[in-house]
Amino acid sequence: MNTTTHLRKASRVADVPVERRSFLGMVAAGAAVVGVPALLTGCGSSDAPQGGEAAAVKLEDAIPSYIPQEYVEPDFPSVNGSTPGFASLPDALVQSVSSPPGSGATFVAMTPLWGTIPPTKGNKYYEAVNEALGSTVQFQIADGNTYGDKLATVLASSKDVPDWVCVPNWNLPPRFASEIVGNVFQDLTPFLAGDKVKDYPNLANIPSDVWKFCVFNGRLYGLPMPGEVLTDATFYRQDVLEQLGISPDVKNGEDLIALALELTDTGSGRWGAEDLWTTAAIIHAVPPKWRLDGDKLVHRIETEEYRAALAWNAKLFASGAVHPDAIAGQEGDAKQRFQSGKSLIMADGLGSWNEALRDNLGANPTFWQQPFAPFAGDGGTPVLFKGNPANIYSFLKKSDDEGRIKELLALANVLAGPFGTTEFDLVNYGVEGVHYTKDADGLPVPTDLAATEVQPTYMFLVGGPIANAKVQYPGYVEAASAWQADAAQYLTDPLFFGRQIAEPQQYASIGQPFQDLEKDISRGRKSLDDLEDAVQTWKSSGGDELRAFYQDILDKE
Numbered sequence: 001m002n003t004t005t006h007l008r009k010a011s012r013v014a015d016v017p018v019e020r021r022s023f024l025g026m027v028a029a030g031a032a033v034v035g036v037p038a039l040l041t042g043c044g045s046s047d048a049p050q051g052g053e054a055a056a057v058k059l060e061d062a063i064p065s066y067i068p069q070e071y072v073e074p075d076f077p078s079v080n081g082s083t084p085g086f087a088s089l090p091d092a093l094v095q096s097v098s099s100p101p102g103s104g105a106t107f108v109a110m111t112p113l114w115g116t117i118p119p120t121k122g123n124k125y126y127e128a129v130n131e132a133l134g135s136t137v138q139f140q141i142a143d144g145n146t147y148g149d150k151l152a153t154v155l156a157s158s159k160d161v162p163d164w165v166c167v168p169n170w171n172l173p174p175r176f177a178s179e180i181v182g183n184v185f186q187d188l189t190p191f192l193a194g195d196k197v198k199d200y201p202n203l204a205n206i207p208s209d210v211w212k213f214c215v216f217n218g219r220l221y222g223l224p225m226p227g228e229v230l231t232d233a234t235f236y237r238q239d240v241l242e243q244l245g246i247s248p249d250v251k252n253g254e255d256l257i258a259l260a261l262e263l264t265d266t267g268s269g270r271w272g273a274e275d276l277w278t279t280a281a282i283i284h285a286v287p288p289k290w291r292l293d294g295d296k297l298v299h300r301i302e303t304e305e306y307r308a309a310l311a312w313n314a315k316l317f318a319s320g321a322v323h324p325d326a327i328a329g330q331e332g333d334a335k336q337r338f339q340s341g342k343s344l345i346m347a348d349g350l351g352s353w354n355e356a357l358r359d360n361l362g363a364n365p366t367f368w369q370q371p372f373a374p375f376a377g378d379g380g381t382p383v384l385f386k387g388n389p390a391n392i393y394s395f396l397k398k399s400d401d402e403g404r405i406k407e408l409l410a411l412a413n414v415l416a417g418p419f420g421t422t423e424f425d426l427v428n429y430g431v432e433g434v435h436y437t438k439d440a441d442g443l444p445v446p447t448d449l450a451a452t453e454v455q456p457t458y459m460f461l462v463g464g465p466i467a468n469a470k471v472q473y474p475g476y477v478e479a480a481s482a483w484q485a486d487a488a489q490y491l492t493d494p495l496f497f498g499r500q501i502a503e504p505q506q507y508a509s510i511g512q513p514f515q516d517l518e519k520d521i522s523r524g525r526k527s528l529d530d531l532e533d534a535v536q537t538w539k540s541s542g543g544d545e546l547r548a549f550y551q552d553i554l555d556k557e
Contacts, residue, residue, distance in 0.1 A: 054187055056218020058557075059498060062189050063211035063220060064197030067204035071096065072420030074467070076481030080488040081209060081229045081386070085481030086419060086469035089442055096202055096421040101410035102135025109137050109164035109394075110154065111460040112144035112171075118455045125430045125453040132426060133411050137164070139457050147171055155180055161397050164408065166460040167222075169213075169391040177502040181216045185395035186405055189220045200409055202416035202423075206465055212498025213390040222393035223412055223462040229491060230350060230484050231387030233371035234279040237344045239364075250372050252379035253283055253312050256345070260321035263344045271343045272321035274334045277518055278347035280309035280316075283376055285383035288494045290550055297551050299543065301514055301535055310531065312377060313522040327523060338369075353480060357473040370479065374487045384487060385494040394461045418464030430454045443472060501553065507546045510538055 071094040076085030120126065120139060130136045140162055142150040148171040154160055155173060161184055173180065190196070197204040206226055214222030234256075236248050246263065250256050256279070260272030280286075286305045291298055300306050316322060323343045325333060338346045339360055353369060360367040374382040396408050417423025429436055435450040446454070471477050517534050520526040535543075 054189065054219055057189070057193075059212060059215055059218070062193055062215045062218060063208055064192045064204055064206070065195050066206075066208045067198065067201065069096070069201055069205040069418065071418060076478065076485065079485040080491055081207070081389075082484035082488040083228050083230075083466050083468050083481070085477045086467055087471055087477050088469075090420050093422045093425055094420055096417045096423055097132075097414050100132055100134025101407070101414065102133045103407055104135060105404075105407065106136040106138055107164055107408065107411075108140060108162040109166070109457075109461060110140045110142065110151075110162045111166040111457050112147035112168065113141045113455060113457070114144040115455055117141045118453050118457075123453045124434055124449070128431045128434075129426055129458060132423065133414055135407065135411060137411070137458065137461075141455075141457065148173070155184060163397050164394055164461055165397070166392065166394045169388070169393070172502075174505060175502070177216045177500060181221050181395070182219070184398060185221050186398045187219045187221060188223075188396070188405075188409070191405060191409055193220055200413040200416075202413045202418065202464060203409070203462075205418055206416065207389070209386070209498065210390045210465075213388055213500065214393055215498070216500045221395055222390075223395070224390040225392040225394075225460060225463045226466050227387075227389050227391060228350065228466055229386040229389045230384070230487055232278055232282065232347060233350055233353075233483070233487075234276065234282070234345065234347045235338070235353070235369045235371050237338070237341060237368075238370040239366045239368045240341055240344055248370075248372065251375055253280075253377035255375075256283075256372075257312075257316050257319055257321065260316065260345055261319050264321045269342060271323040272345055273316065273326075274323060274338060274343050274346040275313075275326045275331065275522065276316055276322075276345065276347055277309075277313050277522060280313040280377075281306075282347075282384065283382070284309040284312065285376070285385075288385055290495045292495060292554075297547050297554065299538075299547065301511075301531075301538065307528060307531065308377065310518065310521045310528060313518075314524060317522050318524060329519065339367075350480075350484075354470050354473055354476055357476060361473065368475075371483055373483070374490050382490045383492060384490040386491050386497060389466075392460060412462045415458050416462050416464045419467040419469065421464075424464060427458050496550070496553070499553070501550075503546065504549065507542045507549075510542045510546070513537070 072086060072090045074084035075087040078084045118125075118141075126137075126139075147168070151165075151167065151171050152173045154162070154165070155176075165185075167176075192200070192203065203223075206224060209229060210224045210226045211220070214220055214224050216222070236259075238248070241248055241263070244263070246259075248259060250259055256276075263272035264270065284305045286303065286309050287300045289300055291300075291303070317327065323337055325337065326343070334343070334346055335348070335352070335356075337343045339356055350371075353371070356369050357367065374384060376382045396405060399405055414423050415427055417427065429444060429446075430450055430453065432438070432444070434447065435454050436444040436446050438444050468477055468480055513534060517526060517530065521528065521531065
């Protein structure tokens with residue numbers, strides 16, 4: 001699942017046999033997993049300037065110090081930001097917060113949910129977590145599909161803003177950075193920046209790259225729900241290729257097209273690939289948005305890499321190896337075609353890997369999809385741009401009561417308990433014997449009550465560092481960790497990485513024509529000559545002004 005789109009409900013655990021125990025292997029029934037696109041007063045802290053908004057600081061000075069805590073040693077350690085892998089359940093969990101830090105107060109929190117809203121009264125899950133907090137978090141849960149509308153309505157009236165508000169990146173309203181965040185929400189810089197975070201060890205355990213995305217206007221406002229910096233890959237059906245006796249030896253873009261052609265057998269209803277535009281952009285190192293050529297700011301659509309990616313994808317389509325439904329633009333069915341074997345290569349988010357195993361191993365125990373090892377289109381050294389490791393944040397309502405803010409941060413410190421802690425176990429899965437039991441292999445199995453009570457709510461407020469221990473899918477943790485460790489050596493920060501930049505509204509739609517153009521050039525309906533005209537139109541329609549906007553940001557850094 002890609003977190004820049006939406007969240008999906010996870011299946012029940014213990015859906016396939018397991019050989020080793022897993023802590024993250026349990027997903028309580030109905031729990032969601034992430035995988036997964038308008039007011040100026042001073043801060044109440046004595047460290048902040050009074051009578052106006054606090055002055056912006058450098059990004060590195062606004063974020064908390066990174067002080068890692070390792071309660072369980074990973075079997076597959078993180079490499080350059082890759083997700084650590086845990087192959088087994090810890091023999092004993094660690095309580096990372098010695099006693100409930102709350103004062104007995106009640107705080108209202110607003111979160112989205114892509115699922116059935118649980119009861120708030122008599123909910124044993126909420127009762128247990130709130131007991132561990134020492135205060136009560138009372139949830140206002142809204143439908144995730146319409147959460148953006150609800151959020152906009154709430155933020156339009158500062159008096160109705162709850163104490164704690166989840167804001168997914170794709171639901172950031174217009175003028176959030178310029179007018180909302182500093183007027184409605186608490187500046188956390190005086191409480192968490194640098195070594196001040198030491199008062200909250202679990203928050204200090206969150207990597208710096210994650211915190212960067214919680215900074216707005218040079219001040220720290222958000223609390224993150226951490227994700228992964230490696231977000232996408234190109235998968236192939238390894239099980240089918242093995243049955244066909246075909247080796248996926250891909251070293252460059254031409255190799256991939258040749259493999260897709262070799263796998264295509266129209267007579268048997270099998271095609272080599274889906275639309276691989278995402279792959280094309282990755283293997284040709286197309287920057288996510290901007291890059292610097294010397295001292296010149298260049299947009300992705302102006303780069304030779306973008307042109308090369310378009311040419312490569314057009315060649316793939318012209319080869320006849322792309323499934324006809326993909327040619328027709330039926331992108332929503334791509335997963336079904338890939339998982340059923342009608343197509344054998346597709347680009348997808350890394351979260352789709354374990355989801356595909358979840359959905360297919362029961363009916364097809366040999367099912368396996370595997371990502372290609374990173375390669376460059378020309379056979380050279382790959383370049384992988386980091387993805388956003390935080391796409392969901394939460395914010396605390398602005399208050400002059402410093403004690404209130406510190407209490408909320410202490411609650412956040414409990415909720416951010418990482419893998420291997422009692423806090424993580426409780427927040428994510430509920431109470432043993434009430435919401436889950438353990439089977440003969442030590443794998444927790446959800447009870448019927450879990451489906452009603454244990455829905456993702458606290459996790460949308462803040463979380464610990466992401467970890468992979470989904471060993472209910474045999475071989476997955478090892479394979480995913482190995483792939484990520486290899487890919488991580490090629491990671492690089494895109495320009496403006498970690499900068500929350502709100503573009504002026506007048507430029508919001510000038511890039512839209514390129515999404516259609518990418519499809520048209522790939523399918524042969526237009527040519528690269530049309531790209532040149534589109535770039536010129538983009539420049540005259542505001543592209544050059546947008547470049548000046550970003551250049552001004554660079555000049556001020």
